[in-house]
Amino acid sequence: MMHHSSSPYSTLQSQRGLTLNAATSTHVPSRRRAAVRVQAGSKEHVPVAISGAGIAGLATAVALHKQGVPVVVLERAPALRQEGSAVALWSNAWRALDALGVSEQLRHDYQLLQRVDLVRADGKMLRSFTLDECDAASAAAGGVNETRGVSRGHLLEALAAQLPDGAVQFSSDVKGISSGADGRTLLQLSGGQQLSCNVLVGADGANSAAAKHLGLPQANYAGYVGYRGLAKFDGPLPVASDTIRQIYGAGVRAGMYPLTSKDLYWFICFNADEAAPAPADPAGCVAEALGQVGGWSWGIREAVAATDPASISRARIRDRWTRGSFGQGCVTLVGDAAHPMTPNLGQGGCTALEDAVVLGRQLAPLMKASSSSSSSSSSSSSGFDAAAVAEVLRQCEAERAARCLPLTVRSWAFGAALQLPFPPVLAARDFVMEKLFSPSHFLDHTLYDCGRLPA
Numbered sequence: 001m002m003h004h005s006s007s008p009y010s011t012l013q014s015q016r017g018l019t020l021n022a023a024t025s026t027h028v029p030s031r032r033r034a035a036v037r038v039q040a041g042s043k044e045h046v047p048v049a050i051s052g053a054g055i056a057g058l059a060t061a062v063a064l065h066k067q068g069v070p071v072v073v074l075e076r077a078p079a080l081r082q083e084g085s086a087v088a089l090w091s092n093a094w095r096a097l098d099a100l101g102v103s104e105q106l107r108h109d110y111q112l113l114q115r116v117d118l119v120r121a122d123g124k125m126l127r128s129f130t131l132d133e134c135d136a137a138s139a140a141a142g143g144v145n146e147t148r149g150v151s152r153g154h155l156l157e158a159l160a161a162q163l164p165d166g167a168v169q170f171s172s173d174v175k176g177i178s179s180g181a182d183g184r185t186l187l188q189l190s191g192g193q194q195l196s197c198n199v200l201v202g203a204d205g206a207n208s209a210a211a212k213h214l215g216l217p218q219a220n221y222a223g224y225v226g227y228r229g230l231a232k233f234d235g236p237l238p239v240a241s242d243t244i245r246q247i248y249g250a251g252v253r254a255g256m257y258p259l260t261s262k263d264l265y266w267f268i269c270f271n272a273d274e275a276a277p278a279p280a281d282p283a284g285c286v287a288e289a290l291g292q293v294g295g296w297s298w299g300i301r302e303a304v305a306a307t308d309p310a311s312i313s314r315a316r317i318r319d320r321w322t323r324g325s326f327g328q329g330c331v332t333l334v335g336d337a338a339h340p341m342t343p344n345l346g347q348g349g350c351t352a353l354e355d356a357v358v359l360g361r362q363l364a365p366l367m368k369a370s371s372s373s374s375s376s377s378s379s380s381s382s383g384f385d386a387a388a389v390a391e392v393l394r395q396c397e398a399e400r401a402a403r404c405l406p407l408t409v410r411s412w413a414f415g416a417a418l419q420l421p422f423p424p425v426l427a428a429r430d431f432v433m434e435k436l437f438s439p440s441h442f443l444d445h446t447l448y449d450c451g452r453l454p455a
């Protein structure tokens with residue numbers, strides 16, 4: 001079933017007929033090869049299956065595919081998901097995108113952000129600093145700060161465009177995961193299909209079925225809900241196009257990240273009971289979001305009003321403090337499935353990209369060795385060294401947990417402090433931001449370099 005023929009360059013949009021509302025279009029050339037197609041009623045075997053075509057799953061697929069490892073990505077949604085509107089990508093993410101070969105067009109299309117304004121909802125400017133001021137360590141290391149907000153749909157599209165036709169299989173919900181007698185992992189897909197794989201990479205998000213299969217606990221609710229949207233303006237943005245604005249109220253925060261001179265990503269986080277029901281429709285979401293920032297200035301209300309209500313997403317914010325090696329056998333996790341974190345440092349997507357490069361670099365040589373020592377077709381796993389792969393996966397997980405756990409804890413602490421609604425705490429928060437806060441080491445966590453993939 002696996003063919004290794006090259007085909008002409010083309011864009012993902014034309015390959016898959018997707019209708020993505022990216023801020024701009026991307027044309028990323030890719031060397032394409034046909035992938036395994038999982039037919040209804042069939043039981044196929046693939047070397048590596050990845051569950052979830054979010055940032056983590058697609059990036060991991062790209063990292064492996066670039067090194068000649070065939071992958072199948074199983075996505076439950078019928079198309080690349082648009083939910084979540086945009087992500088802020090910091091320097092560590094751009095290094096990962098460089099390694100994956102998808103940074104160039106995104107860099108061209110999205111604005112470099114250079115300033116941060118910390119403001120109070122009632123109109124007071126607490127602190128304004130440039131991202132260069134955060135560069136104490138970065139400058140010493142010869143690094144340059146790079147921060148851009150990027151449309152999530154556009155990022156997913158750019159990653160998927162690197163993959164061969166059919167590598168991402170939509171409407172493929174992984175319903176069941178079990179261990180086969182021969183060391184393979186068996187996946188039960190919606191529609192009755194079955195797939196067996198040597199390696200399963202769970203990239204299925206914070207509510208991961210793969211994490212559940214591994215016995216990891218559910219991610220914990222952090223006590224607040226986040227709305228996100230992508231506003232489109234015909235005229236000028238309500239914030240300078242190179243400036244991140246964070247707005248602080250009492251138990252409510254908002255932020256705005258310009259993507260381009262016309263597009264602006266915004267979020268609103270507010271304290272809420274976990275059981276509080278979400279509004280039933282987009283109009284209800286707009287009303288709830290606006291209700292949280294009633295009377296606020298600084299352009300956040302204009303941003304909500306300039307957003308297509310149907311595209312606004314609402315998420316209960318969760319995290320899990322994942323430690324050590326979290327996988328078993330030849331099953332591992334990446335992205336939110338591995339280390340769901342609160343969005344307060346804007347690092348969930350960035351670390352998902354890092355995961356992909358680190359895992360891809362370490363796993364690919366073993367997968368290539370197994371396919372070259374395998375005597376027959378790619379569906380044979382006779383040359384597959386499960387023990388060696390499991391050892392590498394555990395090393396990788398330990399490395400990634402050591403990187404992500406401190407970020408997860410710090411992000412949680414940041415959010416917990418900033419969501420407190422009590423007046424003495426708010427006064428202390430304002431005093432710290434205005435008088436004590438020094439940005440010089442604020443972005444030290446973005447100095448992390450996940451390294452390159454072999455050419």
Ligand SMILES: Cc1cc2nc3c(=O)[nH]c(=O)nc-3n(C[C@H](O)[C@H](O)[C@H](O)COP(=O)(O)OP(=O)(O)OC[C@H]3O[C@@H](n4cnc5c(N)ncnc54)[C@H](O)[C@@H]3O)c2cc1C
Nearest residue numbers: 052054055056076088174205226335336343346348349350
């Ligand atoms: C309010 C908010 C703001 C954020 N801001 C930022 C930011 O500025 N910067 C940043 O870097 N990060 C940010 N994040 C975090 C970021 O969105 C996540 O870390 C990132 O999306 C994780 O990607 P992922 O691929 O691991 O998971 P997901 O994006 O959740 O993707 C998982 C995919 O798996 C699919 N799936 C799930 N279950 C199955 C199944 N059983 N079978 C098949 N497919 C399945 C889903 O449909 C989905 O497509 C923010 C998060 C929130 C909530």
